[in-house]
Amino acid sequence: MSQPSLQSPATQTAHLGPFSRFLKATEIDTRLLGMIGALLLIWIGFHLYGVLVNGFGAFLTPRNLWNLTVQTSSIGIMATGMVLVIVTRNIDLSVGSLLGFCAMIMGILQVWILPKYLGLGDPMIWGLTCLAGVALGTLIGAFHGWLIAYLTIPAFIVTLGGLLVWRGAAFLVARGETISPVDATFALLGGGPYGSIGATGSWLVCGLGCLVIIWMLVGGRRSRMQHAFPLRPMWAEYFLGLLGCGIVIAATLVVNAYPWPKGIVRQYAERNGITVPEEGLFISHGFAIPVLILLAVGICMSVLMSRTRFGRYVYAIGGNPDAAELSGINTRWMKVKIFALMGFLTGLSSVVASARLNSATNSLGTLDELYVIAAAVIGGTSLAGGVGTIYGAIIGALVMQSLQTGMVLIGFDAAIQNIVVGGVLVLAVYLDILYRRGTK
Amino acid sequence: MARTGTPLVELRDISISFGGIKAVDHVTVDLYPGEVVGLLGHNGAGKSTLIKCLSGAYKADAGEILINGKPVDINNPRDARAHNIETIYQTLALADNLDAASNLFLGRELVNSMGFVDDSSMEAETRKIMGRLNPNFRKFNVPVSALSGGQRQSVAIARAVYFNAKILIMDEPTAALGPHETQMVAELIQELKAQGLGIFLIEHDIHNVMKLCDRASVMKNGQLVGTVNVNEVTDEDILGMIILGKTPAQAA
Ligand SMILES: Nc1ncnc2c1ncn2[C@@H]1O[C@H](COP(=O)(O)OP(=O)(O)O)[C@@H](O)[C@H]1O
Numbered sequence: 001m002s003q004p005s006l007q008s009p010a011t012q013t014a015h016l017g018p019f020s021r022f023l024k025a026t027e028i029d030t031r032l033l034g035m036i037g038a039l040l041l042i043w044i045g046f047h048l049y050g051v052l053v054n055g056f057g058a059f060l061t062p063r064n065l066w067n068l069t070v071q072t073s074s075i076g077i078m079a080t081g082m083v084l085v086i087v088t089r090n091i092d093l094s095v096g097s098l099l100g101f102c103a104m105i106m107g108i109l110q111v112w113i114l115p116k117y118l119g120l121g122d123p124m125i126w127g128l129t130c131l132a133g134v135a136l137g138t139l140i141g142a143f144h145g146w147l148i149a150y151l152t153i154p155a156f157i158v159t160l161g162g163l164l165v166w167r168g169a170a171f172l173v174a175r176g177e178t179i180s181p182v183d184a185t186f187a188l189l190g191g192g193p194y195g196s197i198g199a200t201g202s203w204l205v206c207g208l209g210c211l212v213i214i215w216m217l218v219g220g221r222r223s224r225m226q227h228a229f230p231l232r233p234m235w236a237e238y239f240l241g242l243l244g245c246g247i248v249i250a251a252t253l254v255v256n257a258y259p260w261p262k263g264i265v266r267q268y269a270e271r272n273g274i275t276v277p278e279e280g281l282f283i284s285h286g287f288a289i290p291v292l293i294l295l296a297v298g299i300c301m302s303v304l305m306s307r308t309r310f311g312r313y314v315y316a317i318g319g320n321p322d323a324a325e326l327s328g329i330n331t332r333w334m335k336v337k338i339f340a341l342m343g344f345l346t347g348l349s350s351v352v353a354s355a356r357l358n359s360a361t362n363s364l365g366t367l368d369e370l371y372v373i374a375a376a377v378i379g380g381t382s383l384a385g386g387v388g389t390i391y392g393a394i395i396g397a398l399v400m401q402s403l404q405t406g407m408v409l410i411g412f413d414a415a416i417q418n419i420v421v422g423g424v425l426v427l428a429v430y431l432d433i434l435y436r437r438g439t440k
Numbered sequence: 441m442a443r444t445g446t447p448l449v450e451l452r453d454i455s456i457s458f459g460g461i462k463a464v465d466h467v468t469v470d471l472y473p474g475e476v477v478g479l480l481g482h483n484g485a486g487k488s489t490l491i492k493c494l495s496g497a498y499k500a501d502a503g504e505i506l507i508n509g510k511p512v513d514i515n516n517p518r519d520a521r522a523h524n525i526e527t528i529y530q531t532l533a534l535a536d537n538l539d540a541a542s543n544l545f546l547g548r549e550l551v552n553s554m555g556f557v558d559d560s561s562m563e564a565e566t567r568k569i570m571g572r573l574n575p576n577f578r579k580f581n582v583p584v585s586a587l588s589g590g591q592r593q594s595v596a597i598a599r600a601v602y603f604n605a606k607i608l609i610m611d612e613p614t615a616a617l618g619p620h621e622t623q624m625v626a627e628l629i630q631e632l633k634a635q636g637l638g639i640f641l642i643e644h645d646i647h648n649v650m651k652l653c654d655r656a657s658v659m660k661n662g663q664l665v666g667t668v669n670v671n672e673v674t675d676e677d678i679l680g681m682i683i684l685g686k687t688p689a690q691a692a
């Protein structure tokens with residue numbers, strides 16, 4: 001049995017131009033590059049528009065970028081789950097309503113029920129509430145999945161029904177009342193000055209992030225060496241390491257450059273008996289908790305999709321459902337699990353969204369299903385199935401939120417925002433089709 | 441090859457219909473260890489449907505499946521795999537968006553100590569087996585949609601032979617292959633047969649049938665025409681069975 005000879009990367013790439021050679025050596029996905037390019041273009045475009053037209057560029061400021069990440073969290077968390085749903089050739093139209101329903105139940109639980117038994121502000125309240133919210137989301141998602149997989153009702157219909165049912169249920173359980181304020185600890189999960197981890201915490205997260213990046217690069221190289229696979233050139237490894245760590249450090253610098261507002265500083269100082277000096281006190285926000293939740297979800301979901309059997313089966317079902325079934329994959333049970341996971345993430349997103357609003361309203365999450373689907377699709381998830389990435393969906397969510405925030409900053413009204421976001425969705429999918437044709 | 445003792449596989453009186461069509465109609469075939477049984481017949485005769493009852497893709501409406509003389513229940517492909525039955529489907533059954541290694545190990549991924557899929561080990565194993573089956577194969581890191589028909593077929597073959605099957609089902613395994621690759625598959629079949637596997641081979645090329653098979657079972661319109669020992673008949677006899685639906689004795 002002869003080991004097939006491995007061509008060295010050098011001979012393979014001899015005929016390519018310098019940029020293609022660079023991409024090949026670093027193994028950077030050109031699609032990812034395109035998405036990040038589009039994102040930067042949007043950011044710089046809005047900033048320049050502000051500079052030129054309003055005389056003040058408000059977009060590329062720590063304050064705006066920090067808000068942008070917080071506003072992206074809720075949609076971003078759900079978009080990672082929508083990737084799995086769409087990759088397996090399904091759709092979930094119910095996430096917005098389900099988010100509203102979970103938020104309502106959590107609101108009732110933490111405002112009307114739990115304080116009666118535990119006492120107002122009891123430290124158990126927020127934990128129990130979150131647990132109930134994600135458990136409810138998971139159960140309802142699994143129920144949708146069961147209807148789709150075992151009763152073979154199309155996902156479109158089941159979740160269209162869900163869209164109506166759960167919005168209606170959200171209204172019924174509280175007769176349309178808005179429930180607020182939520183538990184004080186619970187509210188921290190939505191961000192805000194107190195719901196952020198501050199400068200020191202952010203630097204810790206930054207250090208951890210850099211360590212993980214280096215560990216992944218070293219581990220990957222070691223595993224390739226073990227099996228005598230072609231290696232990336234050493235300079236490419238250093239470049240990737242520096243780029244990865246650079247981005248993490250830059251993000252940390254940005255969120256740490258956004259100080260608490262004066263009022264909050266005064267309040268905080270009074271409570272803690274600190275005297276505020278004449279020139280004010282600079283307290284950094286740092287990373288907001290919902291953003292950290294999104295990051296954690298993104299990492300876990302990426303690992304799930306690329307490193308576990310479950311993820312492999314998701315892609316296989318999307319690529320060829322019959323082949324997946326013939327390979328012994330229990331595709332029905334997989335579907336239940338996928339929708340349960342979507343429900344779990346919707347529950348989690350519901351925690352973030354209602355905490356950020358500091359209340360549960362009947363309309364929370366309205367139209368979210370469309371933004372979530374759009375985020376996944378802008379991020380490269382193909383409705384034909386089999387193709388899609390977690391990071392793509394998160395960037396897709398960021399692209400959409402950037403468009404919206406940018407238009408608010410330069411004073412476009414809601415009608416124009418909708419027109420632009422809709423247009424961008426269609427354009428993004430068209431570009432994706434062109435890209436795939438080009439790389440075939 | 442002497443056929444003594446209990447057969448490795450017996451498909452007894454299998455019937456299955458789709459809507460009004462009787463795709464397989466009371467068919468009985470068997471297979472002994474170290475034997476290649478050819479399943480022949482026109483398109484639509486019911487060959488693929490019959491073997492899908494054994495591979496777990498379909499559940500027969502009636503009939504019995506016996507493995508080593510014991511009746512078994514095969515309700516899905518997982519059950520078939522548990523009985524060491526491997527199948528190369530006519531459609532290949534590959535997930536186009538995954539690479540060769542992911543397809544080869546689909547449903548049986550190698551995992552490391554932490555339970556994560558071990559892509560490097562799977563690729564290394566895939567390189568090993570492809571080095572044996574198709575030494576020209578180089579496209580390990582692209583989705584199989586980017587492969588030629590022959591390359592895809594070799595991935596499907598590799599998947600069936602990698603896991604030490606005892607019973608191998610090959611549904612037109614050489615359909616997309618050139619003459620050189622077809623010859624390699626023929627050699628592979630002879631090698632596997634020598635190792636004692638039982639092989640159901642669905643094949644249209646009568647010369648390959650005469651060369652590779654010990655027995656041939658011919659089907660027409662879902663029914664079994666008959667089973668013959670290949671070394672006792674001519675290729676004309678077999679063609680006659682396929683076309684006329686009569687055994688040589690009846691035809692004479
Ligand atoms: N899943 C199915 N649904 C409906 N009819 C089918 C299905 N599978 C096979 N058939 C029918 O059963 C008959 C036998 O088909 P098949 O087993 O594929 O034939 P062969 O493999 O011998 O060419 C054909 O008439 C075919 O149309």
Ligand SMILES: [Mg+2]
Nearest residue numbers: 487488489530
């Ligand atoms: Mg067939």
